[in-house]
Amino acid sequence: MSEATSSRRAAVRNWALIFLAFTGIWLLNFSVVMTNEFAERSRLPWKYPFLWEMTGAYAVLVLLPGLLWFMRRYPIERRDLWRRVPLHLSAFVVYTCAHTLLMWGSRTVLYRLLGWGEYDYGVMSYRFLMEGGKQVFTYLGVFAVQMAFGYAERTREREVAAARLERELTEARLSALKMQLNPHFLFNTLHMISSHIADDPRTADAMIGHLSDFLRVTLRHAPAQEVPLDKEIEFLDDYLAIMKARFENRLVVEVRVSPDTRDALVPHLVLQPLVENSITHCMAVAGSTGRIRLSSAREGGRLRLTVEDNGPGLPEDGDAALARGVGLSNTSERLRHLYGDCQRLSLANRPEGGLHLMIEIPYRTADRRPATPA
Numbered sequence: 001m002s003e004a005t006s007s008r009r010a011a012v013r014n015w016a017l018i019f020l021a022f023t024g025i026w027l028l029n030f031s032v033v034m035t036n037e038f039a040e041r042s043r044l045p046w047k048y049p050f051l052w053e054m055t056g057a058y059a060v061l062v063l064l065p066g067l068l069w070f071m072r073r074y075p076i077e078r079r080d081l082w083r084r085v086p087l088h089l090s091a092f093v094v095y096t097c098a099h100t101l102l103m104w105g106s107r108t109v110l111y112r113l114l115g116w117g118e119y120d121y122g123v124m125s126y127r128f129l130m131e132g133g134k135q136v137f138t139y140l141g142v143f144a145v146q147m148a149f150g151y152a153e154r155t156r157e158r159e160v161a162a163a164r165l166e167r168e169l170t171e172a173r174l175s176a177l178k179m180q181l182n183p184h185f186l187f188n189t190l191h192m193i194s195s196h197i198a199d200d201p202r203t204a205d206a207m208i209g210h211l212s213d214f215l216r217v218t219l220r221h222a223p224a225q226e227v228p229l230d231k232e233i234e235f236l237d238d239y240l241a242i243m244k245a246r247f248e249n250r251l252v253v254e255v256r257v258s259p260d261t262r263d264a265l266v267p268h269l270v271l272q273p274l275v276e277n278s279i280t281h282c283m284a285v286a287g288s289t290g291r292i293r294l295s296s297a298r299e300g301g302r303l304r305l306t307v308e309d310n311g312p313g314l315p316e317d318g319d320a321a322l323a324r325g326v327g328l329s330n331t332s333e334r335l336r337h338l339y340g341d342c343q344r345l346s347l348a349n350r351p352e353g354g355l356h357l358m359i360e361i362p363y364r365t366a367d368r369r370p371a372t373p374a
Helices: 003-039 047-073 078-114 124-197 201-220 229-250 271-282 318-323 326-339
Strands: 226-228 251-257 265-267 290-299 302-309 344-349 355-362
Touching (some): 003 047, 124 229, 229 251, 229 265, 229 271, 229 290, 265 326, 271 302, 271 326, 271 355, 326 344
Antiparallel strands (some): 226 265, 302 355
């Protein structure tokens, strides 16, 4: 359903409710008049007050759209109080005269159509004064309701604008964090390639080819903050191809992706800096073989990503390690902006040696993507 169609249906529904409200006012006023007639033992036929109260209520309903337009167009505010109050007083005079004439005209026509003879409304100058005294409460009531709805609408608009601004700010922060990762990775990779150009040009050429593939795929998905885990593994494979071209058999990476997690949404480029961190520490000792294992698992409504390595582990606590370096600190910030308190990133040394890094985020797929806290 289009927004225009939805707005039209809402307007029709609102006016239908207003019509029912004025019908209720008409019937209530009629019951009051008839109760008074019974109390005074009057023999006035019920059909006359029935018609009078009907035309009185519906005359207001006919004039209501114009009245609401005027009140929205010229609200009374403190900064222009001295101009708007006289304007509304003039509008009230026009309204009450129009209301009185509309009642007189409609009753005159209906009397003739119903064969009741001529309608006598009395001396019109006094009728204008009498109806004006009654309609002042109607005017003030409509004005109060309009002010209340206007205030509620402005409050809602401010809340929507604030939420939109917060979302845009969060997206800008996420994009900035994400863009920091690309130059960091690119500079590191170019440095590795340059170190191989002279003594191992074949390896350098292979790394350049893998880097080109990685950047092409990454740029194709640059606007996305989240991608399916399957797609993220493809990005990681392109990165690992660069690393394996450099370290060859000294780098062993095992990827175990649970089938029920392949469609799960994860932050774009979340795995590359984590695996890069493990490779950096594993390969720090010359001649050593780095072993890295990446796994995923679903536990109810949670997705768990784990990266383990056989490196030297942490010389300090996990929180201090997260504060150092671009990759881990940016990953921590991105998780916080994307998922708020619904995420966890932890680092710990393995009993057998090496590092255990774990990420927990809400399990979500592309077709079931609820709003996440900023």
